[in-house]
Amino acid sequence: MACRISELVLDCADPERLAVFWCEVLGYVEVGREDDGSIEIGPPGVGFGGPQPTLILSPGEHPRAGKLPLHLDVNATDRDQDAELERLLALGARPADVGQSGTEDWHVLADPEGNEFCLLRTRLRPV
Template sequence: MASRISELVIPSLDPRRLAAFWCEVLDFTVLELRMHFDVNATDRDQDAELERLLKVGARRVDIGQTGEESWHCLADPEGNEFCLLRTRLS
């Protein structure tokens, strides 16, 4: 059985807005925790998930990528960086 991260803390100026963003991205419900993730699509390919994340408020960030990476570097609405990985989880 694989382990899964259940909670991590990230700084936030507007925790409710950020929680709403991440709940939409991950289809979660709000708990009393703030989280940061590397995310994997579970029901679509990486390109479709990237498009969905950008629509709900993520934005691309440049952290010195070469363009050869298999992941996309993004930021949530408050600028917290996260990566969209290629591998789809089921």
């Protein structure tokens, strides 16, 4: 038997703002709130325990220093990479420079709090 990822937890200054952003990016909905201000988002109609992990935006008071040791990769499901890049930028993502050469077939972006993520080229089927 093996484990699988059920939740990803991201410390952030403004969980509400990032929940709105990541819900739009991933097509997720809010599935729960905790008294500490954490907001859990996940696939509509499924939430925790489904085939995709939920994302918990947890309030944190300590600003991060430097590049995160883990980042998310996302793939478009219903449009090509260029169209998805335009959509993500319109939602508030911004280009990020992590030392890429410019010849990569992915785009490095940052969410509204500066957390890097990559938009990959391959279009995936929706889950």
